[in-house]
Each structure stands twice: as structure tokens, then as C-alpha cells.
Amino acid sequence: MGEDARFEDAGGAPVALRALEAADVPVISALVQDAIFPITEMRWDRSKRRFALLLNRYRWEQHQAGRSPERVQSVLAIEDALKVASQGIDRSDADTVLSLLAVEWAPADDGMGCLTFVLAGDGAIAVDVEALELTLRDVTQPYAAVSGKAPEHRL
Template sequence: MSPHLKLIALDAEDLAVISAHVQDARVQASDIIWRQAEKRLVIGMNRLDWEQTLSGCTEPRRLIAALRFDRVLACKSRNIDLARPDKALELVGIEFHDADSPGGSALLMFAGGGALRLDVECLECELTDLGPEDLAGEGV
């Protein structure tokens, strides 16, 4: 198995790299965790292992991963039904829009028009792989 990915974004260019790695990730609404008191949003996901997929050497696989945003002042959603926690979402991409530098908004876009907007003091995002999808039931 290839090494686990761990990426940190502190600006829009860094976030574009993370966005490419989480494109087409599967997210359950119940795996979107907004911890307002900690100014943190965490999203659990099953993301495609794009490096392996693009190398063409093996079957495409999915990885369990966590996407974390820190220094989040506000979290707003559009067209995401949080009352349906098992609802599957597909992450299309992430953008950052500057406002009152170093602050701004991170926009997470989902297929079907769903979106999360995070107003942040400054951009601080981390993507960490936790393991392959097939080990999800084995305590990973």
C-alpha cells in the first residue's frame, strides 16, 4: 500500500491541491461535524486514491480520510439535509475566496447544488488519509 497522504493548506493554491485530492469523495451528512466552540469543522470521507487511479497500475480504490478546517468563525449550508444523516453527498471541489485578508471563505461544493461555506479567520485546512476503505469495519 502507498504511504498515507497528509496535506496542509494555508492559502488558496494549497487548497486547490487538496481540492484535487478530494474530488468525487463520498461524504455522509452525519460525517460533517461542526464544533463551533472549537472553531473547527471536520468531515469524514471516502476519497478516491487519485495517485493510484492515475498511475493505472491497479484497480481504483477509495481511502478513508478526514478533512479538517480550523479557525472557522461560521459554517453555513445550502441544499444539504442535515435531518437525513445517512444521505450520501459527493464532494465536487473546494475554493477559497479572500475577504479581509488573511480571512475569507472556504466553499465546499457538492453534486446537486449542495454547499458549505466556512467563514475563516485565516485558511488552515488539513487532509489526512486514515486507511483503505476495505479496512473500515476493522477498527481503522
């Protein structure tokens, strides 16, 4: 029996992942936890049925004590998007910066379902899909986190 893959196996290479099954979603969710993005970097192309976010993703796969925190710009995209709805965010305020906490999958009948982006501050973006197809792809070189700190979560 083979060993599970580890973050170290990537050797710092850009992330390029696709979730086609429910079990794949938590992997992508873990990688985008604490990503931030301006509200202006959300796009829904209704005619192509594609919803995408341009994120400034914290590189959890490179997180180690004593190592400088890094971020990278990544595209998180959903194919076969049928409907997009949001709650708890003011889409008219172009200066809003959102913080992504998790991605959740709720299956429905015949392979359909809903992907929900859970945001800090009780906000959420829900995307109804015909089939699960979620991709995460790094699109820039990593850069030092402006804050100089790793994200923290207090209980």
C-alpha cells in the first residue's frame, strides 16, 4: 500500500488542483483558508457558467515555524455554475476586502449541488452547480506576506 501525499512532496511548486468528488473539496478548502480578496475580484460569467475568485492565498503548504510567511495569487474557479448568491457582504462597496475561511460542498440530486464560500464576519457566497468541478491554480510567484505574520485563529 502506498503512502499518502504530503505537502513536502510538491517541493514548493505552484498549486494546481481540481475537485471532482466531495472528498476533494476539504483539500482545496484547507489550502484557501485565510485567503483574502477584494470584492472586485469576483467574477461570474453567466454565459460560460463559470464563477471565479482571484485570491491572495496564504501558503499553508509552506508554513513552518521560523519561515517567513508567504502568499501567492491564485484563481479559485467553479465550472457549471447555475446561480450565484451572497449574504452578509456589501457588493456595492468596491473597497471591501473579504477573508475566505472555508469552502463547503452540499450535494443535491443527480450530481448537482451547492459550493459555499464561508467568509469572515458571517458572510457567504453560494454557487449552485450542475456538477462538482472546482479548481485552484496559483498564478503568480509567492511573495512575502505584507503583514509578516501567519494567520491566527482564536477559539
